[in-house]
Amino acid sequence: xxxxxxxxxxxxxxxxxxxxxxxxxxxxxxxxxxxxxxxxxxxxxxxxxxxxxxxxxxxxxxxxxxxxxxxxxxxxxxxxxxxxxxxxxxxxxxxxxxxxxxxxxxxxxxxxxxxxxxxxxxxxxxxxxxxxxxxxxxxxxxxxxxxxxxxxxxxxxxxxxxxxxxxxxxxxxxxxxxxxxxxxxxxxxxxxxxxxxxxxxxxxxxxxxxxxxxxxxxxxxxxxxxxxxxxxxxxxxxxxxxxxxxxxxxxxxxxxxxxxxxxxxxxxxxxxxxxxxxxxxxxxxxxxxxxxxxxxxxxxxxxxxxxxxxxxxxxxxxxxxxxxxxxxxxxxxxxxxxxxxxxxxxxxxxxxxxxxxxxxxxxxxxxxxxxxxxxxxxx
Ligand SMILES: Cc1ncc(COP(=O)(O)O)c(C=O)c1O
Numbered sequence: 001x002x003x004x005x006x007x008x009x010x011x012x013x014x015x016x017x018x019x020x021x022x023x024x025x026x027x028x029x030x031x032x033x034x035x036x037x038x039x040x041x042x043x044x045x046x047x048x049x050x051x052x053x054x055x056x057x058x059x060x061x062x063x064x065x066x067x068x069x070x071x072x073x074x075x076x077x078x079x080x081x082x083x084x085x086x087x088x089x090x091x092x093x094x095x096x097x098x099x100x101x102x103x104x105x106x107x108x109x110x111x112x113x114x115x116x117x118x119x120x121x122x123x124x125x126x127x128x129x130x131x132x133x134x135x136x137x138x139x140x141x142x143x144x145x146x147x148x149x150x151x152x153x154x155x156x157x158x159x160x161x162x163x164x165x166x167x168x169x170x171x172x173x174x175x176x177x178x179x180x181x182x183x184x185x186x187x188x189x190x191x192x193x194x195x196x197x198x199x200x201x202x203x204x205x206x207x208x209x210x211x212x213x214x215x216x217x218x219x220x221x222x223x224x225x226x227x228x229x230x231x232x233x234x235x236x237x238x239x240x241x242x243x244x245x246x247x248x249x250x251x252x253x254x255x256x257x258x259x260x261x262x263x264x265x266x267x268x269x270x271x272x273x274x275x276x277x278x279x280x281x282x283x284x285x286x287x288x289x290x291x292x293x294x295x296x297x298x299x300x301x302x303x304x305x306x307x308x309x310x311x312x313x314x315x316x317x318x319x320x321x322x323x324x325x326x327x328x329x330x331x332x333x334x335x336x337x338x339x340x341x342x343x344x345x346x347x348x349x350x351x352x353x354x355x356x357x358x359x360x361x362x363x364x365x366x367x368x369x370x371x372x373x374x375x376x377x378x379x
Contacts, residue, residue, distance in 0.1 A: 007314055011360050033241055046193065055207075056192045057084075059203050060199075070092070071093070071094050074123070074124065074150070075126070076326040081150075082124050095327065095328050096110040110136065114139070122147075128153050128291040133169075146172045149174040168194055176192075178243075184250035189243045205232065207235065207237045209234040264290075278296070291359075299352075306355065309378065318370065357371055357375065
């Protein structure tokens, strides 16, 4: 237990005195929720801030208006929320195998996974690197599917064309998460970006019980300024002003956070490049706002199991994690959707080899050296 407390985690928030001051100011203000900080945090046209990234996924799937009998495709190597969002709306989740180089959904496998009843595709920008959106958008257009980007890992990343993830150039909507391990945090928090005003209005209603306050859109008119209507079922997925105040303060530091993450990744890559049993998933890429640093380890060649690998690093004060167990292996998905793991050669291979090493901006140079020598010392 002692070593767990001292160990470097795989990810952690960076909170400074400015963040604390911003939150205290919000606490002393007149609005703890539904106030000006949320509006300021949303900033951009057609951004809807919500309680967390999972809530964002839930309402984007609800907003595209799918029905029972429809299916959606996502990557098996992602956090559960990417697929759970489909299940919440009664949509059958399907998975497409990954590209082993990027660990993102493979466009070729995606084409094969799509069925006649598939209406939505949820690519996940794993570890911060955008999926091949141009090809995915073309596949979606051919099959008349909506694209929803799960950019929980990719706040601040750019596509190969230089556009920022979140500009929805290739999708109907893009979601972000501001969980503490992400590029910036609001404690819990999420947001949806879209360029479509219809989706924007719908998302705002779904975030707050389905309530409509615009008199022009209500069925009954002229009843009085108090009148509101609920025409569809929504949720309470609102972000608080306390969260938004923290998010605004964190946004001021996003470039610094990303620069530090990139520097750590470059140091790791340089240190591991000649080690035959280790293969970093993160390549040096000026467009990537690295969320995770994942390595693929040839445990047979190294001569120890993954559990022993993780235990030995933990004993040296280095915490690690596995991102992720393929979703189709989860008992819930196996039981309810009968998906066979056999069809996912690359995801299974990846899962057998992956380990995430610590990556967060507050890591010191000493921390980085500690991780590198702990890993290289295993041979
Ligand atoms: C890829 C991905 N999608 C969605 C989510 C859900 O975000 P949240 O934890 O904010 O609900 C996460 C969170 O870890 C994630 O990693």
